[in-house]
Structures are given as C-alpha cells and as structure tokens.
Amino acid sequence: EVQLVQSGAEVKKPGESLKISCKGSGYSFTSYWIAWVRQMPGKGLEWMGIIYPGDSDTRYSPSFQGRVTISADKSISTAYLQWTSLKASDSATYYCARGGREPLRYWGQGALVTVSS
Amino acid sequence: EIVLTQSPGTLSLSPGERATLSCRASQSLSNSFLAWYQQKPGQAPRLLIYGTSTRATGIPDRFSGSGSGTDFTLTISRLEPEDFAVYYCQQYGSSPLTFGGGTEVEIK
Numbered sequence: 001e002v003q004l005v006q007s008g009a010e011v012k013k014p015g016e017s018l019k020i021s022c023k024g025s026g027y028s029f030t031s032y033w034i035a036w037v038r039q040m041p042g043k044g045l046e047w048m049g050i051i052y053p054g055d056s057d058t059r060y061s062p063s064f065q066g067r068v069t070i071s072a073d074k075s076i077s078t079a080y081l082q083w084t085s086l087k088a089s090d091s092a093t094y095y096c097a098r099g100g101r102e103p104l105r106y107w108g109q110g111a112l113v114t115v116s117s
Numbered sequence: 118e119i120v121l122t123q124s125p126g127t128l129s130l131s132p133g134e135r136a137t138l139s140c141r142a143s144q145s146l147s148n149s150f151l152a153w154y155q156q157k158p159g160q161a162p163r164l165l166i167y168g169t170s171t172r173a174t175g176i177p178d179r180f181s182g183s184g185s186g187t188d189f190t191l192t193i194s195r196l197e198p199e200d201f202a203v204y205y206c207q208q209y210g211s212s213p214l215t216f217g218g219g220t221e222v223e224i225k
Binding site for chain 2: 035046061097103
C-alpha cells in the first residue's frame with residue numbers, strides 16, 4: 001500500500017526556520033516525483049514544486065522559487081520542505097503528494113504550519 | 118502559466134440532483150492533461166478524474182469528466198450525501214502545474 005506520512009503540526013514565530021517531512025512507503029521512492037502543495041486557511045490548492053528523489057532534480061513554481069527549498073533523502077525515503085525565515089503569510093496546511101507532471105494519486109495527510117508572534 | 122477558472126464558486130443542490138462543474142483554461146490543454154479532485158473538510162484532496170475523463174481507481178461511475186481545448190466539465194449524475202465537498206480541477210501538462218480556485222457543492 002502506497003503511503004505518504006507527513007510530520008506533525010508546527011507552531012513557529014516569524015523569522016524562525018522550519019523543515020517539514022514526507023516519508024514514502026509501499027513503492028519505489030526513487031522512481032516517482034514528490035510534489036508539495038500549499039493550502040492557506042479557507043483557500044484553494046497551490047502547487048509549489050516537485051522533486052525526483054532518484055537524482056534530486058527539483059522544479060519550483062515561480063510563485064515559490066527562492067522562498068522555500070525542496071529536498072529529499074532517498075536513503076530514508078523522505079522528502080522535505082523548508083523555510084529559512086518564516087512569515088505569518090506562510091501559515092497554511094502543506095501537503096505532499098506523489099506525482100510530477102502526472103495526476104496526484106497519493107497524498108500525505110497534510111501538515112499544519114502556524115506562524116505567529 | 119496556465120490559469121484555470123472554475124465556475125460556479127458554489128453550487129447549491131439537493132441529494133439526487135445532477136451537478137455540473139466547469140473548469141476553463143487560459144490556454145488550450147492540447148494533451149487533455151486535466152484532473153479533478155474532491156476535498157472534504159480536514160482531509161487531503163482525493164483524485165477523481167484524470168486525463169479529462171478517466172476515473173481513478175475506486176471512483177463511482179456517477180462521476181464523469183469531459184471536455185477539450187479550454188473547456189472542461191465534471192458531472193456528478195446523482196448527488197449522494199458524501200459528494201457534498203469542494204472540487205478542484207488541475208492541469209498537469211504544463212509547468213508550473215496549476216489548480217483552479219475550486220467549486221463548493223453544498224446541500225440546498
């Protein structure tokens with residue numbers, strides 16, 4: 001069974017750094033892209049970018065380029081999304097999902113990030 | 118970037134009625150790489166339809182997708198209580214991939 005299990009909810013202050021994770025299992029982690037999707041409170045879905053864990057090839061949406069970093073550690077089948085300096089506007093639920101330029105069939109459960117002073 | 122515009126924003130219907138949701142793209146999706154997702158409160162989105170009209174595994178046949186070029190439609194033939202949710206379209210043929218703003222199907 002394909003599963004993507006994300007790290008838990010986080011509460012951070014503006015300016016702090018954060019790295020959230022997404023662990024894949026039940027399939028060959030290095031053979032499928034992983035996407036990150038943002039959902040701000042009460043809003044729609046936004047595609048942030050993707051990574052191919054096999055070779056760490058990474059693509060970003062222009063809207064998120066330079067604001068976040070997507071990475072992966074294939075040795076532990078885990079993808080990451082990180083920020084160096086959080087803003088209140090980064091408060092959202094972040095989903096990982098399996099897929100690059102393909103439909104997103106499998107999703108993580110989501111990680112709620114709250115940034116507040 | 119391809120912009121997807123979904124309409125209406127909210128659809129108020131009763132169980133048993135037919136729902137028709139629209140997704141319009143700012144450029145032609147020549148490869149028909151369009152998907153539909155369902156999202157319920159507090160849950161991750163679920164893939165319903167991909168390739169414009171192919172149902173994902175386990176999706177009931179009351180859900181159907183159609184369209185081409187810039188105009189796409191998700192139809193729910195007879196609404197079941199569990200179908201009241203928010204629906205998003207997504208194009209996955211051109212980077213950056215993009216989602217529509219969503220249509221909420223609510224109980225009338």
